[in-house]
Amino acid sequence: MSDRQDLHVVMFSGGASSAYVGKWVVDKYGKDNTVLFFTDTLWEDKDNYRFLEECAEYIGLEITKRVEGRTPEEVFFDIRFLGNARLAQCSEELKVKQTLIYIEELRLEGYEPILYFGIGPKEQHRADSLKRHYKHFPLEPVECRFPMIDSMSQEPKARHIIENEWNIDLPRMYKLKFHHANCAGRCVRGGLHHYANLYRVWPQRYKAQEEMEERFRKEFDADVSILKKDGKPYTLKYHRENVLEKMSPKELEEYAQRRDKEEEIPCFCSFS
Numbered sequence: 510m511s512d513r514q515d516l517h518v519v520m521f522s523g524g525a526s527s528a529y530v531g532k533w534v535v536d537k538y539g540k541d542n543t544v545l546f547f548t549d550t551l552w553e554d555k556d557n558y559r560f561l562e563e564c565a566e567y568i569g570l571e572i573t574k575r576v577e578g579r580t581p582e583e584v585f586f587d588i589r590f591l592g593n594a595r596l597a598q599c600s601e602e603l604k605v606k607q608t609l610i611y612i613e614e615l616r617l618e619g620y621e622p623i624l625y626f627g628i629g630p631k632e633q634h635r636a637d638s639l640k641r642h643y644k645h646f647p648l649e650p651v652e653c654r655f656p657m658i659d660s661m662s663q664e665p666k667a668r669h670i671i672e673n674e675w676n677i678d679l680p681r682m683y684k685l686k687f688h689h690a691n692c693a694g695r696c697v698r699g700g701l702h703h704y705a706n707l708y709r710v711w712p713q714r715y716k717a718q719e720e721m722e723e724r725f726r727k728e729f730d731a732d733v734s735i736l737k738k739d740g741k742p743y744t745l746k747y748h749r750e751n752v753l754e755k756m757s758p759k760e761l762e763e764y765a766q767r768r769d770k771e772e773e774i775p776c777f778c779s780f781s
């Protein structure tokens with residue numbers, strides 16, 4: 510048994526569920542024993558920051574923020590590897606490592622962190638994978654808790670409660686029908702349909718991502734891409750010119766809401 514003092518660290522990701530869990534943890538363990546922890550990739554949508562701040566104010570705790578300092582784009586160029594749905598080193602560098610460093614800092618200060626995630630019963634497999642991760646990767650295992658699975662009698666309607674009882678508007682990306690609300694729609698783990706939604710909603714942001722991909726391909730003279738089709742590289746430029754630009758607004762809207770199997774898997778960053 511560790512003689513460190515328990516500290517309840519809520520993985521405050523910018524989603525409604527993690528905000529709801531943050532309030533639940535503070536009500537149960539008190540503000541002095543709780544931390545709202547957020548790792549910033551510097552790519553988040555500005556309205557996600559607004560949502561985080563308003564929820565933290567409602568809960569009555571300041572956000573403990575860690576910023577590695579690079580954007581995902583800078584990580585890709587530094588490591589000479591363009592993130593994609595299978596391997597996104599940006600998540601590892603900007604979120605996972607920052608969390609592991611924070612865990613060890615807390616232990617040096619005499620605390621034993623317990624991590625809390627806003628994951629519901631429908632995502633038990635994600636909870637299991639997070640438990641495995643935090644058992645093996647820190648210097649000593651870290652306990653992970655999932656109050657929406659283990660401690661609440663029924664899954665709360667977090668979005669409804671935050672909007673109607675806390676009177677806080679949800680992040681605009683929810684209303685704009687993004688399934689990946691991280692990194693302002695630029696998540697490299699998004700798929701063909703996700704990027705169609707980015708093109709539909711924020712064409713300039715799609716263009717920025719497309720230009721980044723083209724710069725990367727040129728600088729490293731490599732046939733690589735964020736998206737894949739039939740297991741092969743499939744660039745955002747090709748997707749825009751040959752698929753998205755040829756659709757009517759209605760077709761684009763319908764296409765953007767479809768999901769391939771792998772697009773249903775939420776990015777690890779959604780919980781951290």
Ligand code: SF4
Nearest residue numbers: 599691692696697778
């Ligand atoms: S949300 Fe996506 S792009 Fe952003 S850090 Fe995570 S994996 Fe990378």
